[in-house]
Amino acid sequence: MNTARIDLNLLVVFEAIYTEGSVTRASARLNLTQPAISHALGRLRTLFGDPLFTRQGHAMVPTPMARSIVEPIASSLRTLDGTLSRAFSFDPGKAQRILTVGLPGGEESSFLPPLMRRVLEASCIDLVTVSYDRAQLESRLASGKMDLALDILLPHSTQVLHQPLVVEQRVVLARKDHPTVGPGLDLETYLAQQHIHVTSIRQGDSLLDTELSRLGMQRRIRLRCQDYLAACRIVAETDLILTMPAELAPECLAAPYDNQVLPPPVGLPLPGMELYLYWHGSADGDPANRWLREQLAQVLAPMPR
DNA sequence: GGTCTTCGGACTCTAATTTG
DNA sequence: CAAATTAGAGTCCGAAGACC
Numbered sequence: 001m002n003t004a005r006i007d008l009n010l011l012v013v014f015e016a017i018y019t020e021g022s023v024t025r026a027s028a029r030l031n032l033t034q035p036a037i038s039h040a041l042g043r044l045r046t047l048f049g050d051p052l053f054t055r056q057g058h059a060m061v062p063t064p065m066a067r068s069i070v071e072p073i074a075s076s077l078r079t080l081d082g083t084l085s086r087a088f089s090f091d092p093g094k095a096q097r098i099l100t101v102g103l104p105g106g107e108e109s110s111f112l113p114p115l116m117r118r119v120l121e122a123s124c125i126d127l128v129t130v131s132y133d134r135a136q137l138e139s140r141l142a143s144g145k146m147d148l149a150l151d152i153l154l155p156h157s158t159q160v161l162h163q164p165l166v167v168e169q170r171v172v173l174a175r176k177d178h179p180t181v182g183p184g185l186d187l188e189t190y191l192a193q194q195h196i197h198v199t200s201i202r203q204g205d206s207l208l209d210t211e212l213s214r215l216g217m218q219r220r221i222r223l224r225c226q227d228y229l230a231a232c233r234i235v236a237e238t239d240l241i242l243t244m245p246a247e248l249a250p251e252c253l254a255a256p257y258d259n260q261v262l263p264p265p266v267g268l269p270l271p272g273m274e275l276y277l278y279w280h281g282s283a284d285g286d287p288a289n290r291w292l293r294e295q296l297a298q299v300l301a302p303m304p305r
Numbered sequence: 306g307g308t309c310t311t312c313g314g315a316c317t318c319t320a321a322t323t324t325g
Numbered sequence: 326c327a328a329a330t331t332a333g334a335g336t337c338c339g340a341a342g343a344c345c
Contacts, residue, residue, distance in 0.1 A: 024328060038330060039316075060329085 011073050013040040017053060018070050021060055090287025092123035097288045100128045101296075102140060102149035102278075114299045125288060141280040147289050148296070149278040152207065161284055162276045163293070165300045169246040170270050172262040173235045181241055182260065187267040194222040196231045196242045208243065211269040232257050275300070 016026035017037065027037040045051055048069075053060040062070070112129065119125055132140055132149070138160050140146045156162070172190070174181040180189055197206055205213065212218055222240055225231055235242050236257040243264065264270055277296055283289045 022328080023330095042330090043315095 010040055010044050011077060013037055014044055014052070014066075015070065015074050015077055017041060017060055018062055018066060018074075023060060090291065092125060092288070092291050094124060095288055096124050098126045098128060099147045099288060099292050100130055100145065101292075102132045102137070102146040102151075103129055111296070111299050115295060118295050118299065119292075123291070125292065137278060138280075141278060141283075144283075147279065147283060147286075148292060150275060150296070151278065153274060153276055154278075156278070159281050160278055161281055162278045163297070165275045165277050165297060170243055170264050171246045172264055173232065173242040173244065173259045174262065175236050175239070176258050176260055178239060178241075178260065181262070183262065185262050185265045187265040190241075190265045190268060191217060191219050193241045194220050194239065196223045196225065196234060196240050197221045198225055198228050198231050198242070198244065208268075208270060215269055232259065235259050
């Protein structure tokens with residue numbers, strides 16, 4: 001028997017006739033006409049090579065064959081019903097899913113701890129964070145290689161949906177006894193320093209450097225690295241300085257590094273670093289994806305920017 | 306390879322007929 | 326007489342062929 005050719009609705013009809021003991025009552029229960037059920041019964045009889053039900057007065061009495069198959073069929077229908085119910089009513093506490101969040105740079109340490117606390121408390125979802133090339137944002141979301149992405153405003157088609165989350169403020173880190181950098185840091189002194197740039201991307205300017213270049217200025221980047229904590233330690237032990245989002249990796253701003261945390265110099269062209277959450281339109285209705293979007297929005301919303 | 310049209314099979318319906 | 330079955334018509338959908 002080729003199960004791919006079987007109309008599974010026939011099994012629903014079979015179970016309804018068996019339960020109701022009547023073609024007419026089965027039709028009422030399934031919201032179909034009585035002849036439609038009768039025809040379905042005819043196809044069931046052909047399929048099983050057995051009458052399945054014989055009419056005895058006003059009742060349809062199951063044959064031994066029908067009695068032998070009703071329980072496994074009813075059980076299978078209950079299993080299918082349960083599977084579909086779980087698919088349509090997402091319960092984060094029970095759903096076994098792995099969701100992948102794309103991050104362009106070393107941005108994990110700011111929001112990942114509070115996000116993970118929420119995920120662990122309320123769900124069975126496993127998280128994976130990955131870095132990615134911004135040119136591949138759309139293709140990776142479309143292919144399902146990433147479920148969500150967190151990034152600055154990027155060009156994208158209408159297939160990709162986005163939601164603004166937060167606007168980042170910047171601070172400048174320098175070691176406490178730095179020879180030239182201190183309170184009242186001006187733009188000229190800032191540009192004269194040697195800098196660390198934290199990014200997961202091997203090439204390409206940051207938004208700040210792009211903006212500086214547009215205004216005919218530039219800064220000397222001596223180190224590109226991927227980790228804010230490592231950069232923070234290097235700041236503490238060298239004369240390099242670091243410009244970073246204020247609440248990204250808050251441990252960078254605290255002891256034991258004891259670095260100076262300074263406001264950016266007046267005149268430094270800091271483009272609005274508004275962070276956006278991206279996801280593909282095909283995942284918009286996915287309850288697990290929606291749930292994680294809500295958690296991310298709630299985690300990032302209270303951050304003082 | 307993609308789109309459009311045609312054809313045939315399967316399904317459901319109403320109405321009529323048959324059965325117990 | 327109530328319920329099941331049959332007959333015929335309409336509709337839907339997938340397969341196949343034509344066309345670009």
